[in-house]
Amino acid sequence: MVLDKAAVAHIATLARIRLAEAELESLAGELSHILDWVEQLNEVDTTGVPPMASVAAASLPMREDEVTDLGCREAILGNAPQVAHGFFAVPKVVE
């Protein structure tokens, strides 16, 4: 097994996904199985091969730095679970 329960719990914390204790065991098995299968990539000699992040042109197009949308606060806040004073509201983070 590439990953044990503790490793899965750590990854889940990094990914901010709460898992039940009972799920860790089966996920450790499933994720290890997938990673084992992916290991076959090591058969490929990639010495000196550049990584490809995208097939699209590498340079990003530039445009004038000007405001193109404005005054859509209500539209943006319209889907928020909780709003206060024109802002997104979240549980208190500073005591």
Next chain:
Amino acid sequence: MSDGALLALTLAEAREGLGRKQFSAREFAAAYNDAVEAAKPLNAYITPTPERALAMADAADERLARGEALPLDGIPIAVKDLFCTRGILTTAGSHILDGFLPPYESTVTERLWQAGAVMLGKANLDEFAMGSSSTTSWYGPVENPWRRPGDNRPLVPGGSSGGSAAAVAARAALAAIGTDTGGSIRQPASFCGIVGLKPTYGRCSRWGVVAYASSLDHPGPMGRTVRDVAVMLQAMAGHDIRDSTSARVPVPNFEAALTGDIRGMRIGIPKEYRVDGMPKEIEALWQQGVDWLRAAGAKPVEISLPMTRYALPAYYIIAPAEASSNLARYDGVRFGLRVEGESLEEMYELTRGAGFGAEVRRRVLIGTYALSAGYYDAYYLKAQQVRTLIARDFETAFGRVNCILTPTAPSAAFVIGEKTDDPIAMYLNDVFTVPANLAGLPAASVPAGLSSDGLPLGLQITGRAFDEETVLRVAGVLESAAQFRHLPSFVAEGRR
């Protein structure tokens, strides 16, 4: 015309009928609204929009009456519920987007509406487009309108654009749009006996499409014929300033590419696609495809794509890595589901724990791991290097051939619930489709025959970047040769 006769028209035929005022867009939309309702047992739609369809049809009728018809006026289509539609529930098949009403419209849907198309509703899909069976949606599995003769078990429509494919095959949409990250347009097209095209990366804007893996996501059309798909692509394609990866290249006339003339064209047949365990009938259909193209005057050429077997494992690092980053936005703060917690951290964790289904979690966790400190080089960088080699394989091959012919998928549609115990068995559905995503190449699936148990099988044409014209032309020749006229049991034997 009777409803049945209206629903049997292709897009190209309907365009003509509407233009000649043989029927109105409103009649047409009403017939399709009824068909959407009757197709409910298939669960192909998450949100039907019948009133919107009628309003759009009325606007089309006014233009038709004035003699100012737009290219898609009155054409009723299904929209994969991954495209944001202003003010209309957009779910990505996920619990975590509960109640999300986008304040904006995706570029591709905007263009379709500007071309006169009529929206029938939002089509079901695998959650966040992650899957090959359309069984992972929060809104339940989609059923394929096809069944094996004498066997009542419901089959998957393929995925992730399974709702779109099932709707088109069941005549509950005239055409549809989907997205394809690893095969999600082509494999369901193959499973449902319709045509699906994944265009070149950058041909259709991704703006307003819920992101799964941004460097691999491709919006594209699905329809009953190659011509229908060409007409749809025409309206969808083109540069968009809001998507920095959308290509600044001219959009040709795709329908004009359907000349039927492939004489002298060189068709690559990659020997590495003869994978272990591929059913004999799929191998035979592939050979049949070679023979059809040869008979039409093309020259089959054996080619080698040696990196083929590494495409799937590379994909299952790259796509989850991008997904883990893209899906970080679902945090319970700005839209969708929120599960309250004592702290901000706890709210994030509880929201994401409750909001994501099993396959999405699996991929976000794999992606998080592959990008984490100490593993980045071993997994993510390695996979990106292999991606380079896969793209080079195609470059080399396209020095010798105009396009490549392969099967679309290694099997026909399977029973709902099969292949769910082992994620890798499910991933293998995409073994023939994933390479074109990694290389960003255009590829189409055309229904070419039936399996021994009476289910549709597709053949795939892959072309050079931005050469959808060749892909469509060859696909058109295959379509003419195959004369695929079979109907799914849902249509042939009446609704379930």
